[in-house]
Amino acid sequence: MRESIKMVLQEKGIKVSEWELVLLEHQWKALQQLKKGIETLKLNDADIGITHHPGGVYRGKAVK
Amino acid sequence: MGKRLNEKTISELAPLVKNKEISPVEIVNDVLEQIETLNEKLNAYILVTAEKARRQAEMAEAEIVSGNYRGPLHGIPVAIKDIIYFANETTTMGSKIHRDFQPSYNATVVEKLTEAGAVFPGKLHLHEYAWGATNNNPHFGPASNPWDTERISGGSSGGSGVATAAHMTIASLGTDTGGSIRIPSSFCGIVGLKPTHGLVSKYGCFPLAWSLDHIGPMTKTVEDAAYVLEAIAGYDPKDPTSIDAPTARYSSQLTESIKGVKIGIEPYFFDNVDAEVEKAVKNAISSLEREGAVVETVRIPTLRYAQYAEMITIISEASAIHHQNLVEREEDFGDDVRFLLKLGEIPSAVDYLQAQQIRLKLGRELVETFNKVDVLITPTLPLLPPKIGQDTVLLNGKEVNFLDHIIRFTGPFNLTGLPAVTVPCGFAQGLPVGMQIVGPAFGEVKILNVADVFEKLHPELKQNPIALRQ
Numbered sequence: 086m087r088e089s090i091k092m093v094l095q096e097k098g099i100k101v102s103e104w105e106l107v108l109l110e111h112q113w114k115a116l117q118q119l120k121k122g123i124e125t126l127k128l129n130d131a132d133i134g135i136t137h138h139p140g141g142v143y144r145g146k147a148v149k
Numbered sequence: 150m151g152k153r154l155n156e157k158t159i160s161e162l163a164p165l166v167k168n169k170e171i172s173p174v175e176i177v178n179d180v181l182e183q184i185e186t187l188n189e190k191l192n193a194y195i196l197v198t199a200e201k202a203r204r205q206a207e208m209a210e211a212e213i214v215s216g217n218y219r220g221p222l223h224g225i226p227v228a229i230k231d232i233i234y235f236a237n238e239t240t241t242m243g244s245k246i247h248r249d250f251q252p253s254y255n256a257t258v259v260e261k262l263t264e265a266g267a268v269f270p271g272k273l274h275l276h277e278y279a280w281g282a283t284n285n286n287p288h289f290g291p292a293s294n295p296w297d298t299e300r301i302s303g304g305s306s307g308g309s310g311v312a313t314a315a316h317m318t319i320a321s322l323g324t325d326t327g328g329s330i331r332i333p334s335s336f337c338g339i340v341g342l343k344p345t346h347g348l349v350s351k352y353g354c355f356p357l358a359w360s361l362d363h364i365g366p367m368t369k370t371v372e373d374a375a376y377v378l379e380a381i382a383g384y385d386p387k388d389p390t391s392i393d394a395p396t397a398r399y400s401s402q403l404t405e406s407i408k409g410v411k412i413g414i415e416p417y418f419f420d421n422v423d424a425e426v427e428k429a430v431k432n433a434i435s436s437l438e439r440e441g442a443v444v445e446t447v448r449i450p451t452l453r454y455a456q457y458a459e460m461i462t463i464i465s466e467a468s469a470i471h472h473q474n475l476v477e478r479e480e481d482f483g484d485d486v487r488f489l490l491k492l493g494e495i496p497s498a499v500d501y502l503q504a505q506q507i508r509l510k511l512g513r514e515l516v517e518t519f520n521k522v523d524v525l526i527t528p529t530l531p532l533l534p535p536k537i538g539q540d541t542v543l544l545n546g547k548e549v550n551f552l553d554h555i556i557r558f559t560g561p562f563n564l565t566g567l568p569a570v571t572v573p574c575g576f577a578q579g580l581p582v583g584m585q586i587v588g589p590a591f592g593e594v595k596i597l598n599v600a601d602v603f604e605k606l607h608p609e610l611k612q613n614p615i616a617l618r619q
Binding site: 098 | 456507
């Protein structure tokens with residue numbers, strides 16, 4: 086995990102110290118804990134394409 | 150001894166100003182005197198624009214004397230978080246990088262408040278780039294909580310919370326991406342309203358995360374929040390997320406009755422909460438029940454993934470915004486912001502898109518919930534403010550990471566864009582506790598009405614912070 090985080094950041098030209106890597110790995114793992122069980126959500130029922138539909142949920146006129 | 154003018158609310162001052170019993174100049178002078186007395190101790194303002202404020206107050210006075218009264222904000226000091234643009238005036242965003250930045254135009258909310266006749270005493274302190282909830286800022290120092298100056302004010306709109314609670318302004322504006330209006334409002338014992346996403350234009354506000362950012366009022370009372378919202382709400386073609394929805398005279402729709410109002414309680418919001426905070430909020434709900442509200446338990450299954458979706462969305466969007474500066478001059482960010490910006494470079498496109506799918510599912514569940522109940526009530530925060538500089542806090546005797554808990558109850562309503570207001574509902578260990586009231590999209594009237602009824606039932610909760618008694 087630590088190596089893959091290091092690689093992602095370095096490929097983008099972002100410096101990262103060993104101590105930062107320890108903290109980043111810890112926080113990233115904590116985030117992954119929050120999504121535990123996500124497979125039960127049937128996420129592909131949620132078509133987020135609607136976000137980009139003119140007059141959709143977040144754009145244009147309010148749904149009356 | 151009566152209240153000084155800076156201690157009064159908009160609803161107390163407006164009729165006096167309208168009837169020419171007091172002058173806006175007297176109000177601003179009392180506010181500026183309070184800033185002079187307390188700002189060194191509390192660090193609420195980054196920039197005080199005393200001369201400009203006096204000139205604006207003199208102009209307001211002249212207009213009112215000549216019979217041109219604009220409305221309840223005319224001649225009222227409203228301080229602005231220093232991430233919202235004033236043309237040709239330094240807007241630091243609490244950062245080193247933008248320390249000397251001067252935008253060339255006014256934010257839409259500044260234009261609207263100017264039209265309403267407000268007076269601007271200065272620019273308020275914030276967490277660096279609004280990216281954090283402690284307001285412990287390495288470039289400008291921490292803002293201190295007026296209830297205990299060793300504790301954080303909360304953030305990111307910490308200066309707005311402190312200045313309003315300590316009567317260093319009459320009202321203020323904050324911004325809220327994960328809870329940044331509601332968190333400092335709760336910790337400082339004031340009212341904070343995050344409106345429906347799209348109701349208040351964000352044009353001229355430096356972004357933290359485009360899809361989650363909101364601007365809203367931070368005030369001493371619920372009625373005052375309604376007055377400020379009236380002034381700043383409305384469609385703005387300059388903001389692509391602005392929605393052309395009807396606005397209302399929010400202040401005149403506070404009915405003082407909640408008979409038959411259905412309050413939804415989701416057990417998620419009462420899990421892992423500081424025992425004293427939980428007690429204060431539950432007592433407040435009982436108080437509303439005695440006034441005729443009906444309490445129902447509701448279930449919102451996707452809530453348990455809301456914190457994940459909020460975090461992935463906010464860290465990704467914030468890192469996209471600051472990416473170039475992170476690559477080129479990372480040393481100019483404070484340690485905590487630099488860390489969060491690096492964290493935000495880690496999620497993949499799949500992570501971000503799944504977060505948006507969770508967001509959509511949560512939004513749909515909340516639409517169904519608000520078909521059954523009028524409002525949801527939650528604690529605004531599960532814990533009390535830590536001491537400045539502490540990353541951990543005790544939650545029912547267990548040491549926990551502050552960052553892991555701070556947006557647990559506020560973030561879901563940034564994700565879904567729903568309106569949410571925090572109102573003081575009690576005290577724990579001598580510190581204020583906030584209760585969050587959430588409504589359906591554009592349900593500002595509903596949530597403000599419940600908050601207003603509660604506030605008027607409990608005048609004993611209106612107390613001056615301890616820093617003002619010393």
